[in-house]
Amino acid sequence: MSRFAPVVPAAVLAFALTACASGGVEGGTPGGAGLRDPYFPKAGNGGYDVSHYDLALSYTPGTRHLAARATITARATQDLSAFNLDLRGLRVEKVTVDGTAARWNRAGQELTVRPPDDLAEGRTFRVAVRYSGTPVTITDPDSSQEGWLPTAGGALALGEPVGSMAWYPGNHHPSDKATYDIEVTVPKGLRAISNGEPRGESTTGGRTTARWHMGRPMASYLTTLAVGRYDVSRTATPDGLPVHTAVDPAEAAASRAVLARLPEVLAWSQDRFGPYPFASAGAIVARPGDAAYALETQTRPFFPGTPDVPLLVHEIAHQWYGNSVTPRSWRDMWLNEAFATYAEWLWAEGHGGDTAQHTFDELYAGTRYATPEENAAVWLFPPAYPPGAEHISGRPVYDRGAMVLHEIRRTLDDDAAFGALLRGWAAAHRHGNASTEDFTRYVEERAPDKDFDRVWEDWLYGEGKPKPGPR
Incomplete structure (x- = not known):
């Protein structure tokens, strides 16, 4: 590799x-x-x-x-x-x-x-x-x-x-x-x-x-x-953003509560990632057997069955990271999934759940998932270099990619600066394309007094499990 x-x-x-x-x-x-x-x-x-x-x-x-x-x-x-x-x-x-x-x-x-x-x-x-x-x-x-x-x-x-x-x-x-x-x-x-x-x-x-x-x-x-x-609903958020949802009747009752939180998730996301990049939002909820995965389809994320709130947060975060700021190549897939996964960590941190540091520590210790195989999968390859097309959606792209963002946050040692970086990255490439090199350059230019070499070499590009770094 x-x-x-x-x-x-x-x-x-x-x-x-x-x-x-x-x-x-x-x-x-x-x-x-x-x-x-x-x-x-x-x-x-x-x-x-x-x-x-x-x-x-x-x-x-x-x-x-x-x-x-x-x-x-x-x-x-x-x-x-x-x-x-x-x-x-x-x-x-x-x-x-x-x-x-x-x-x-x-x-x-x-x-x-x-x-x-x-x-x-x-x-x-x-x-x-x-x-x-x-x-x-x-x-x-x-x-x-x-x-x-x-x-x-x-x-x-x-x-x-x-x-x-x-x-x-x-x-x-x-x-x-x-x-x-x-x-x-x-x-x-x-x-x-x-x-x-x-x-x-x-x-x-x-x-x-x-x-x-x-x-x-x-x-x-x-x-x-x-x-x-589909049962189609057309509403709006408190600030006037149109919301269009389409729900299979079999999922209507189960999905009602989580879809009612869509305006809340959108408002939370805008506070952290900047202005919503599109003219409408919404969701498609199909039956569980219709597909095997959720997907961040633009303005209207797709869910095979009723999602939970963390999954809704993940797919809404993609509207900024992946949909508005789109990877330049499929090698840059981690820029989509790391940001959406870290959005879940931030949501939990702000809503009475685990802190992002606790989630990071569980992943590093190999206790996050139920089986040794799942925990070991986090370290199979660097998030920036999946070994083949069959791995571009592998666990390292999501979890280890989110750990890269957390290492950036720790290196900055300033949550306000980290929040500004998240919003700035989304703004800098709004409605465009960006590569991994664009991102690393952006981070270094935003914080020229910080040393990110270890973050890139050990966490983003490096093989295997990095050694513990300074706290």
Whole structure:
């Protein structure tokens, strides 16, 4: 496994997309197929930057048939003779670029589009893809399932890390965020819930169309769609933030009390992490068997069954750390999970539970979990360097990552300064992307009189269990 190295690997540098001025072109070259992510090298594509997705989907649960159109607005970051979109399964029927039919071909998850004329560097263009079929469920390297998940009464679309390519084509890497309009048509009597704010619902000919708008940049893995017989509630927090929840009727009674605390959790989070980064909040609560995990889908976290308060705190904290400040690559996953896990520690500390130091001490002593195997798993690898794609959601990314934050807090030795650091980090990269190197640099610049070398070398990048440090 890799040790601490201050130099950013070339593979990580490949994620940068360059903004360039427009101009004419002849003899462009194809955009890259994949962004060479350390864990998902085929994810994403080079040569362009997406600014907006307009998705129109029609789904029939009885036949599991999806018919859809995706219109993608993007800007060429090089002279392009061709470019790729990620799309897993489904049948492509037609592709146009700026309204003119384009040639295309498929190879695995790659949809290669050849526009009628080369696209000049800096040019904004629109590619429309009409497609249909039965969306697939993707099994991740860690054996969890994502993509399109059929349920007893409808379907769920969950995308972390690469599942969104199962239901729409795009540049499916967290480094390319975009705004969204999502229109979903389903049989009358079902609801279709997605990210952002509702833009109307209408019923014609026995089918209901719901429209959703996400006006802030969103990584594709954070998109979601829930189709089913949900009870939908639209309320607001005391400060006026719209809250949209969708709950399976089987979970309505059990979830009522915890969802009633959502405004409280949002207010607490804003006090600690800064202004809420989006125009609405909420939750989707499905049945326990519909998926095997909760997910921080943007503005509307997903829960398979009624969550407890710590899990609600975790997923709401992700709206700042992961959703607004999004990892530059999947190697930076700990920046999502460490912050959300530490939010749980802070919540407990402020609500009559264990202090963060007590939680840290239990993890270090190997007494936090019920079995020796679970406690030992905390030290399997450094949070900044999971050994493979199957480990990017491993226990060290969560628990040892949170321990890194606690070591930063101890090094600062000033809770006010630590709180300012949490808020400042969320503000510095609001609606953008950030890497581990960005974070370590940020911390050092905020506290130039403190020495963080041991935190980075032993806790963030180091192998094995660090030796006890000074208190």
